[in-house]
Amino acid sequence: MGVIEEEFTNITDLVLADLEKEMLPIGSHGLCLVYSTHTTACIRLLEDESLLRKDMHDFFERLAPSHCLYRHDDIEHRDVPPDERRNGYSHLRAMLMNHQEIIPIVNGVLDLGKWQKIFYVECDPNPPYRSDRYFGVKIMMDTQQPHGWIF
Amino acid sequence: MGVIEEEFTNITDLVLADLEKEMLPIGSHGLCLVYSTHTTACIRLLEDESLLRKDMHDFFERLAPSHCLYRHDDIEHRDVPPDERRNGYSHLRAMLMNHQEIIPIVNGVLDLGKWQKIFYVECDPNPPYRSDRYFGVKIMMDTQQPHGWIF
């Protein structure tokens, strides 16, 4: 997929493609886990709206500014190479989000709301850009239909 | 259930009623996923204490104030009707919480802690109140008992 240069990447279609390949029969239910194996990258259900993404960027800059000093970036006091990434702020942001989303599968399709899209959120997006980022999709099937409550 | 007029709604009894209907036999184990299909509503395990709910309200007002300007609410620059909800702050709050909670089922009952109640958290509670909010409950059963660690 190339190199991640953005904070927010809509991966809904990739996950749907995975599900389609499984060719789940009508009437099959289950769970779909979408997960990141990185400490500074998260999976989130978000609306896909470009102005909102800028709000989210600003929000996290306010909560955990990228230009502040963090002890984690005091490279001399850690047993790491001198060119180690300065990403203390990325860890703090990732701690507030989650590394997985679990979406139910109902009758063979993801039970996502109208505005819910699956996003890969890169909390450490500065150059040098990464070409080694990964997320996984794990499906668990059974026959039990979810029950819904309407307020 | 009528109209949501509150930020915090304790839905524990609704979920328990779902589980009871399943009449799970003693010795059955599994997972119970409680999930929201809205981008601005979350599911959280919280203590049911009215003063704490006010603390939580104030906390989120401080983190993502409802009266501030957000780009997402710049309706003229978006392809939406002019009466679109102004809920940029709601999206930011929801991003910090989660759209699901997964609670283990042990011997046919939810393994909730003494103070853990399941809450539907409405991040966009302003009028006009919504009558279209939804949450789902998905049960996955197996026979494997959880293992617990006491500190």
Add this chain to the structure above:
Amino acid sequence: MGVIEEEFTNITDLVLADLEKEMLPIGSHGLCLVYSTHTTACIRLLEDESLLRKDMHDFFERLAPSHCLYRHDDIEHRDVPPDERRNGYSHLRAMLMNHQEIIPIVNGVLDLGKWQKIFYVECDPNPPYRSDRYFGVKIMMDTQQPHGWIF
């Protein structure tokens, strides 16, 4: 395991020990849920780095200071004993994190990233220290392998 005196406890080895006991055969896949049954204790995937833990401590002190006044701690207005813990700040912090992490099991082993460790995060770490804290591990097995995407 004795008494919790720290905010961050790396419990990865305990969870791995649980998995080893199950002696999952090569080729078995599934999910591993690690969960807390406390309202003021969370489970998080974090890097195990001591300076970062201090950053995280300071970060939460900034977001929800432990010395501030919270309504939840106005003990006289609640139906609780006079020596009830003052832990309003703990609830607010826990609300921003999660009570569970779900980690896929691939070929019998946890699919954790290189830097991802499982942490028990105590949001109410002040004396008197607790000797009653608990977390659980629930395993769900099946045969379906996850699918991975590399960016």
